[in-house]
Amino acid sequence: MSKSIPPKPREVTRVGELLLTKRILVCCGAGGVGKTTTAAALSLAAARAGRRVLVLTIDPSKRLAETLGVSRNPPEPVAVPAERQALAGIVAPATLEAWMLDHKLVADSAVRRLTKTKEEAERVLANRLYQQISSMVAGMHEYTAMEALHRLVQSGRYDLVVLDTPPSRHALDFLEAPRRLSRLVDTRVISAFMPKSDGIVSRAASKVIERVLGAVFGEDFAAEFVGFVATFAGIFQSLSVDVNTMRKFLSGPDVAFLLVSSPAPTTLTEAHFFQDKTRELGLPFRAFVLNRSRALNVRKRLPELSMIDGGAAAGSPLRRGMEKLQAMAKTELEWANRDLALLRDLETRAGDNATAIALPELPQGADDMGTLISVADVLASS
Amino acid sequence: MPLDSLFKKRIVLITGKGGVGRSAVTAALGHSAARRGVRVLVCDIGDDPADYSPLARYFGRDRLPIGCEPLVPGVRGVVLLARTGQELFLRTALHSSTLARAALSSDALRRLLSAGPSFREMGVFFQLLNYLRAVRRDGELEHPLILVDMPATGHTLSLTGLPELLLRLMPRGPIATALRDGQSYLNDPERAAAWVVTLPETLPVSEALELLGGLEETAMPIGGVIVNRIPADPYTAAERAALKPLLAEHDVLGGEGFRRPELAARETARLRAGTRVPIYTLPELDHEGLVLALTEEIEKKRRLRPSMRP
Numbered sequence: 001m002s003k004s005i006p007p008k009p010r011e012v013t014r015v016g017e018l019l020l021t022k023r024i025l026v027c028c029g030a031g032g033v034g035k036t037t038t039a040a041a042l043s044l045a046a047a048r049a050g051r052r053v054l055v056l057t058i059d060p061s062k063r064l065a066e067t068l069g070v071s072r073n074p075p076e077p078v079a080v081p082a083e084r085q086a087l088a089g090i091v092a093p094a095t096l097e098a099w100m101l102d103h104k105l106v107a108d109s110a111v112r113r114l115t116k117t118k119e120e121a122e123r124v125l126a127n128r129l130y131q132q133i134s135s136m137v138a139g140m141h142e143y144t145a146m147e148a149l150h151r152l153v154q155s156g157r158y159d160l161v162v163l164d165t166p167p168s169r170h171a172l173d174f175l176e177a178p179r180r181l182s183r184l185v186d187t188r189v190i191s192a193f194m195p196k197s198d199g200i201v202s203r204a205a206s207k208v209i210e211r212v213l214g215a216v217f218g219e220d221f222a223a224e225f226v227g228f229v230a231t232f233a234g235i236f237q238s239l240s241v242d243v244n245t246m247r248k249f250l251s252g253p254d255v256a257f258l259l260v261s262s263p264a265p266t267t268l269t270e271a272h273f274f275q276d277k278t279r280e281l282g283l284p285f286r287a288f289v290l291n292r293s294r295a296l297n298v299r300k301r302l303p304e305l306s307m308i309d310g311g312a313a314a315g316s317p318l319r320r321g322m323e324k325l326q327a328m329a330k331t332e333l334e335w336a337n338r339d340l341a342l343l344r345d346l347e348t349r350a351g352d353n354a355t356a357i358a359l360p361e362l363p364q365g366a367d368d369m370g371t372l373i374s375v376a377d378v379l380a381s382s
Numbered sequence: 383m384p385l386d387s388l389f390k391k392r393i394v395l396i397t398g399k400g401g402v403g404r405s406a407v408t409a410a411l412g413h414s415a416a417r418r419g420v421r422v423l424v425c426d427i428g429d430d431p432a433d434y435s436p437l438a439r440y441f442g443r444d445r446l447p448i449g450c451e452p453l454v455p456g457v458r459g460v461v462l463l464a465r466t467g468q469e470l471f472l473r474t475a476l477h478s479s480t481l482a483r484a485a486l487s488s489d490a491l492r493r494l495l496s497a498g499p500s501f502r503e504m505g506v507f508f509q510l511l512n513y514l515r516a517v518r519r520d521g522e523l524e525h526p527l528i529l530v531d532m533p534a535t536g537h538t539l540s541l542t543g544l545p546e547l548l549l550r551l552m553p554r555g556p557i558a559t560a561l562r563d564g565q566s567y568l569n570d571p572e573r574a575a576a577w578v579v580t581l582p583e584t585l586p587v588s589e590a591l592e593l594l595g596g597l598e599e600t601a602m603p604i605g606g607v608i609v610n611r612i613p614a615d616p617y618t619a620a621e622r623a624a625l626k627p628l629l630a631e632h633d634v635l636g637g638e639g640f641r642r643p644e645l646a647a648r649e650t651a652r653l654r655a656g657t658r659v660p661i662y663t664l665p666e667l668d669h670e671g672l673v674l675a676l677t678e679e680i681e682k683k684r685r686l687r688p689s690m691r692p
Contacts, residue, residue, distance in 0.1 A: 030400045030401070031401070032401030032586075033400065033401060209488065211481065212472075212476065212481065215481075216471075216475050216555070216557065217552055217555055218552050218554045218556070219555070265669050265672075266436050269434055269439075269444075270434075273434060294638075297638075302636075303628075303634040303635065307632055308628065317618065317623070317624040318621075318625065321622070321624050321625040324616045324617060325625060325629075325634075326636065327616075327636075328616070328635075328639040328640070329634065329635035329636030330635075332636055336635070
């Protein structure tokens with residue numbers, strides 16, 4: 001369709017276009033809304049359109065890994081097997097790779113990369129505390145996802161990286177959490193705990209800290225814990241800069257944030273919260289994806305008596321069944337209208353720089369390649 | 383174990399993945415407890431006091447209060463915040479409010495603590511413990527029943543597995559003491575239970591089975607599973623058989639409602655085959671007036687034994 005050229009460049013506001021133009025798509029959303037499937041379908045659509053794509057997902061379902069034909073938790077991204085790519089209509093040089101990763105694995109590989117010697121790496125990895133708590137240190141999960149994203153985008157191997165963020169109650173948790181880690185690896189904080197600190201004031205402060213940690217964690221553990229944090233933080237120190245770099249990098253023009261949600265009474269509240277928060281953080285919010293929506297059902301026909309060949313005798317099972325079906329169809333039309341109204345609200349909310357689209361509910365258990373392709377097609381044409 | 387047993391516990395964790403109606407079920411259980419005259423405290427777990435809470439919405443609020451307050455007659459509510467619990471813990475562990483204040487005013491120390499092993503979960507755990515221990519002036523328990531709307535599957539396991547994990551790291555000290563005290567509640571089948579809420583659909587059932595497996599590895603007693611939103615099935619077998627060819631030919635409205643009960647029955651059967659814990663079902667209800675309708679359903683169910691295996 002031809003339109004007059006707008007006076008100033010506007011943001012891309014079609015999901016089908018975001019797929020073709022952006023370098024990073026970040027899919028956010030609460031758990032249980034079908035975020036991973038949406039991320040996979042977005043990547044598939046972009047690869048089908050000729051791009052080299054990586055989908056990065058954390059703790060994905062077994063089924064999705066099976067659908068894509070990749071193993072879970074490999075040390076590096078893996079290509080979807082050639083025959084499946086061919087089946088999905090992906091033609092070289094376009095590719096689809098997936099990395100279904102595990103926090104521990106990414107943390108381990110970060111330790112290996114950041115330590116100066118192999119011995120140092122092994123020492124950290126073998127540390128009793130590291131093994132128990134590396135995945136429990138606040139912000140570690142989210143941090144590792146961001147770190148992997150940054151590295152893979154910089155590698156230049158992909159035209160597009162789609163990130164499926166870790167499940168959390170709040171869509172933007174994954175952006176907030178790394179702050180906690182970066183605050184810890186702040187040099188000034190670490191030096192406060194180091195015995196070699198000089199000056200009477202800092203020694204006095206260390207005494208208080210020693211007492212507090214001893215009282216909180218118990219004497220034996222406190223010393224071990226501080227020792228561990230110092231080593232760990234030493235390794236991750238260079239990354240504390242990266243959290244800010246990454247934040248900046250995610251605010252860039254090549255990035256689009258999408259909120260995936262499903263129709264629920266809290267959907268609008270969540271959408272408001274997400275949009276305000278992205279604005280506050282200066283992140284490019286571009287689309288609401290309303291998953292499992294019945295909005296598209298408004299196009300479906302109502303069942304009519306004429307569909308029964310030659311009619312059926314009143315009181316026959318077919319006739320009675322048909323009457324029940326018609327009653328249920330009315331309810332389903334109400335649902336469809338309600339979801340459509342929600343979609344319209346989201347569209348209004350999205351404003352000029354973003355969009356809102358609806359995806360249908362997938363048939364139960366049908367997360368095979370065929371279904372994924374059909375979702376990809378809906379995305380590509382939205 | 384009848385559903386009624388749930389109201390006789392001290393603490394019940396309501397778990398399950400997002401989107402299964404966990405908060406609505408928690409709210410309905412809260413109302414149901416109040417109707418029976420059990421003083422109940424409903425909680426959810428938050429990171430930030432400004433976050434909205436799905437549970438609070440069912441009590442007509444945006445968020446739950448930071449200190450426990452009545453929400454409706456008979457039901458009190460509170461959001462469990464790591465920070466609040468940590469402060470409480472420090473005051474108790476340090477036996478000195480001066481030292482606790484010093485500790486909390488040290489930015490470096492606060493940062494170190496907040497990144498400590500499970501220190502965030504520990505804050506929640508300690509706050510919960512405090513509500514469990516609270517006694518009124520007349521000697522009665524302040525909160526005879528505490529219902530916790532658990533945020534996500536992973537969090538449930540990190541909270542229930544917390545004592546074992548941390549005790550291995552820190553066998554002595556104030557944390558260890560608090561953890562052992564917490565264990566005496568959480569691992570006691572008379573006083574505690576985890577209930578899993580799920581939907582009669584493929585992925586939620588698989589995930590519920592995984593969660594049950596994970597819970598069995600911790601010492602947390604499992605109460606049972608609540609399968610939420612079982613779709614109504616108005617059709618007789620003969621009507622189903624007669625309509626099937628028609629619906630295979632035409633993609634019409636009403637088709638979804640025709641197919642869903644079969645899928646729900648299949649998935650509920652798969653859940654039954656995969657676990658030995660009691661299973662209850664709740665019907666699919668409209669968003670409007672959801673919690674009151676769910677409460678009625680729970681009232682109908684609470685004297686019943688779990689539905690029998692087919």
